[in-house]
Amino acid sequence: MWAGRGKTAVVGIGFSQLTRTHERPLGQLAIEACRAAIADAGIEPSRIDGLATHPDQPFRGAGNRAGEDLVPAAFLIDHLDIGPEVEWYAQVSAGLIPSAIIEALNALMAGACTYALVWRAMHRPAGTYGAWREPFAGGDSQFTAPHGYTSPFQLHAVAYQRYMHRYGATREEMASLVTNSRANAQLNEAAFFNGTPMSIDDYLAARMISEPICLFDCDIPVEGCAALVLTTAERARDLPRPPAYVAAWGQHTAPRPTYVNYMLDDYMACGASTAGKLWSRSGLGPGDVDAAQLYDGFSPSTYYWLEAAGFCPEGEAHAFVQDGRIALGGELPVNTFGGSLSEGRLHGMGHIAEAARQVSGRAGPRQVEGAEVSVALDGSPLLRGGGLLFTREA
């Protein structure tokens, strides 16, 4: 068992407004989210002495100007009224936000800081998201772009097609997963699609992007920011809100092929590499989890996480998500906040915030009654993601 189990906690959560278009500089939204998280923690901003983020934007041509379309640590040092004595900061260069949170947890346990602020600020560009515009293709892109293959949804499409072929999964089955997330978003006022329900027929009628990926298999890109305040368990006990204790973290360390060849088996190997660390470090297992927040930048990723983390046998997630099993009140509530599919694309921060809320009893109308353990597993799982396991008790 990991010596760090229960030694750190999430004590504050804050979101900015999530908008579909770039109406305000991203830096303003980040300040809004960070101030909300600090206020939620019940501390003065001057107590923040550690900072961590993954500032990059996940598509070509964005992330050019601090405060406009990306928010690095230096921007918050300059513009947030935190203490003059920031002791430590980190910016992870690749991967989703778990890597930045893991840095902050380790810094807290090492005594490098006392209250750490972690944020993820996402820019939503004008025009077609992530389109390829260049006439030339170098590096690994020379093996993809000349064939018209450049986008994450295309990579996901071939792996999901393989999944459907191998296991006999259908789009009707996926409709259960996607509409479950949309239903949960109706209980989350911060969700972009709060107020916009989706029926099974709506899902099945959506236009195709790259078969079998349709529009509603893709998360909804938003402009916005989510932020967390983390501290040690000792300090957390003196704060006004119930803490969400960190029982374990995990990063995927499996060999990773070039994106030219992302295959179904690679998604599964990377997911197992990440989730396995959570179980071995915490002494807990998938059967202990009361609510699971499983990344859904594209909906098939949730299938891969369900299987790779051991919530169901390999090849059976498409059946597992039926019959209300993943709904609130079901055997394993999944993406209780709506997921990236319905809350908005915060690159995994929404999943972590929700896992923390569930174990601290702060999930409001979507609270899983008596939730003691909740997990957030971020990443495709192939992209360099990670996971966090939270518990109600230290």
Place this chain on the structure above:
Amino acid sequence: MTPSEQADGRSPNRPRPVLDALSRAYWEGAGRGELAIQRCEECGHYQHPPRPLCERCASADFGYPAVSGRGVVHSFTTNHQRNVAGFEQAVPYVNLIVELEEQPQLYLLSDLPAGESDWVASGAPVEVVFEPIEAAEGEAIALPQFRPAGG
């Protein structure tokens, strides 16, 4: 899509490959009508795209022998989104992942020659064909594509 539709200007204006030290043998081989795949001289492992080191034994000693060009469709997708410059008029078009017969999990991403795409299915046997293109610096190379084996 039908050949006549392709002739009506639906053929893509493809992004042009920027050849580098690792990729040149692959593209120049395709220009000669050969599918030249990087192969480790130490352990015989094939890998694609070409990499600086052998992913199995870490050797840096490579050859680029011509392989058979035969394989099976591992997976595929039909693209409807106008998301790649030069492919706007080509939608819907197919991308496929071919598992080459020389080695398990030796994959090659490709697309289809102008013409019928109805035959594409997981497990379908295929063989390579070559579409002449220009590389970034104007070199005459070719793009490996696939059609039904024996077709």
